[in-house]
Amino acid sequence: MPPEQFQKQLLAWFDIHGRKDLPWQQNISPYRVWLSEIMLQQTQVVSVIAYFNRFVTRFPTVQALAEAGLDEVLQHWAGLGYYARARNLHKTAQLIAGNNGEFPQTVEELSALPGIGRSTAGAILSIACGQSQSILDGNVKRVLTRFHGVRGWPGETKVATRLWRISSEYTPQKRCGDYTQAMMDLGATLCTRSKPRCTSCPVIDGCEAYKLNLTSQLPEPKPRKTLPVKQVFFLVLQDRQHRLLLERRPPAGIWGGLWSLPEFADRQQLRDWCLQQDYQLSEPTELPVHRHGFSHYQLEYIPILATLQNPINYVMEANSAVWYKPSDIHSLGLPAPVKRLLQHNYLEDHDDKND
Known part of the structure; x- marks a missing residue:
């Protein structure tokens, strides 16, 4: 399926079925998108909602977060786990506050800040700034891996490089924020890790994993190690x-x-x-x-x-x-x-x- 057709069918589905009432989708700003993206790393949406609401009530702006003590930031983060995320959030807030509260406007500059990777930078710029920037979070990896029948663990450099190339090719120039959110929604609600709802998928006619009956096998898991x-x-x-x-x-x-x-x-x-x-x-x-x-x-x-x-x-x-x-x-x-x-x-x- 050509990228233009993929975009058209996905956005048509998103307009009807996409999630539009999540807290970070209201009063959209780089700060709120950034905070939600960091919280959603390794954490389910249903768990993040309450934390996000409490966090932005106490720290409504990047300036408020920068001026807060680390103890209080960690207190509001406690329970979300992966506490390096909160420490990096605080460091980055202070750096942005030192730049008059303005977020960088390029993926390279954003990715240079503590705790912000290429995908998070792309999400901030596409959703909050309207730029045509690709992302590759867990949901998008799963969608693209299945749609293109990509073999191998997505964490491997070779596989990840291919997925980034595909993601860039399929990202539109217009409605890029909606497209980014649609890709996340597709992975979170239909193209789920287990028991995907393939028959409801708007791009099922081009999905290689569905054609080859490989949806339960893709993405391939990380080679297992016995944890010490x-x-x-x-x-x-x-x-x-x-x-x-x-x-x-x-x-x-x-x-x-x-x-x-x-x-x-x-x-x-x-x-x-x-x-x-x-x-x-x-x-x-x-x-x-x-x-x-x-x-x-x-x-x-x-x-x-x-x-x-x-x-x-x-x-x-x-x-x-x-x-x-x-x-x-x-x-x-x-x-x-x-x-x-x-x-x-x-x-x-x-x-x-x-x-």
Whole structure:
């Protein structure tokens, strides 16, 4: 099917069936498109909507986001995961604010900003600025892979290069914003990863995967690897005032910049640390093992609950560890599994005691 025919049939479908009531499709601006694209990376639309609404209520402009503290940004991001996205969002907001709040107008300049790749840059420029720019997010990869019968894992350089070329060839000069959104909608609502609704597809007559009965096989998956397992121990330590000890994690790495529980490689390291801090603990309680999956490994964590018996009133290591009241913890940026752990084993009971 020629690109012009593909565009015509896709846009005709979009005019009737396309999604037009998502929050980021209202009052369209580069800031709102950028924020939605970053949030939608690795996250489903249904999950993003509430986060997006809360985020733009607190940070309605790129200037407001730039002026906010990273702690507050991370707090509003907590639960979405992949926290490097939030840190990059904050850095980029500050750079754009330093440019009088103006977003760059080329893919090259936008892609040079932290956390913005070629596809995100294309989405911003096409949807918010009306430029004819191609994109290649997960949904578009799936649509083009199936439509052209592209074999191989789309993450491979050779395959990705071919898909970018196809995406560029099929992107129109007019109605490019609608086309970009239509491609996303087609992948999200019809050309889904499993059980695609092929008979409702507006371009089914040109789809190679449908013709060859390959829709369940394309796109080809990434070659599977057995993920390594990393085991750690979390110390859930409270003092006599029912305060909980939390540490700020380093800015880089997993959960960078968030507040979390003191973490140790093994029980002996935990005991040695308590001795160094002159912490006298009650008999610790070891909870069952929990597991949290990351893209490159599985984190297996064992919570150790204990109470501090001797009074310690100083703050350690220049604000990297702080004793928090349960009522204050709710406002912090916490990793999702840590937040769940505290809610189930600590916060609810102690909130009741402090009411």
